[in-house]
Amino acid sequence: MPVISKMEEVRNEICALAKEASSAQDLMEKMVKLLPQRVLKYNWVGFYMLEPGAQPPMLVLGAFEGAVTPHTRIPLNQGICGAAASSGHTVVVDDVNTDSRYLACSLETKSEIVVPIFAKGRVVGELDIDSHFPAAFTSEHQELVQYCAMVVGKKLEASGAF
Numbered sequence: 001m002p003v004i005s006k007m008e009e010v011r012n013e014i015c016a017l018a019k020e021a022s023s024a025q026d027l028m029e030k031m032v033k034l035l036p037q038r039v040l041k042y043n044w045v046g047f048y049m050l051e052p053g054a055q056p057p058m059l060v061l062g063a064f065e066g067a068v069t070p071h072t073r074i075p076l077n078q079g080i081c082g083a084a085a086s087s088g089h090t091v092v093v094d095d096v097n098t099d100s101r102y103l104a105c106s107l108e109t110k111s112e113i114v115v116p117i118f119a120k121g122r123v124v125g126e127l128d129i130d131s132h133f134p135a136a137f138t139s140e141h142q143e144l145v146q147y148c149a150m151v152v153g154k155k156l157e158a159s160g161a162f
């Protein structure tokens with residue numbers, strides 16, 4: 001019998017969600033619920049989307065699951081979130097307390113990953129995940145979170161929003 005890893009299992013579930021979701025917003029709302037249920041060390045999962053037309057550019061909190069955060073609007077020159085959106089690259093921080101860019105949400109957070117979401121080749125938002133465990137985001141987790149961000153980008157493109 002073929003053995004599939006937990007990561008593959010979750011990836012397949014995300015793929016199914018993307019197919020059945022009625023919109024990108026629906027997909028994001030379902031994804032922030034599914035991920036922490038399936039991967040217990042994902043303690044905060046949320047989307048920040050670039051506010052259309054805002055000058056200077058601004059990340060605005062969208063669907064999320066976890067503790068309420070004071071950071072509902074983040075400029076691109078602030079935080080791990082700003083770093084990921086402005087560079088267009090995934091940012092992984094194994095120990096948030098040693099990273100001067102970090103904007104705290106919960107005192108329990110130890111590590112964080114932020115993956116940009118692209119639509120039509122442009123950054124339109126990002127998927128942010130915090131963990132209460134240090135160095136939670138190993139390469140297999142990075143691949144999973146990047147996959148999640150990619151399917152949201154595809155759904156946004158399909159919706160004609162960009």
Ligand code: SME
Pocket residue numbers: 044046069071074078079080081082101102103104105106112128130
């Ligand atoms: N830690 C993020 C801010 C978002 S909250 O963690 C939910 C940052 O440094 O940008």
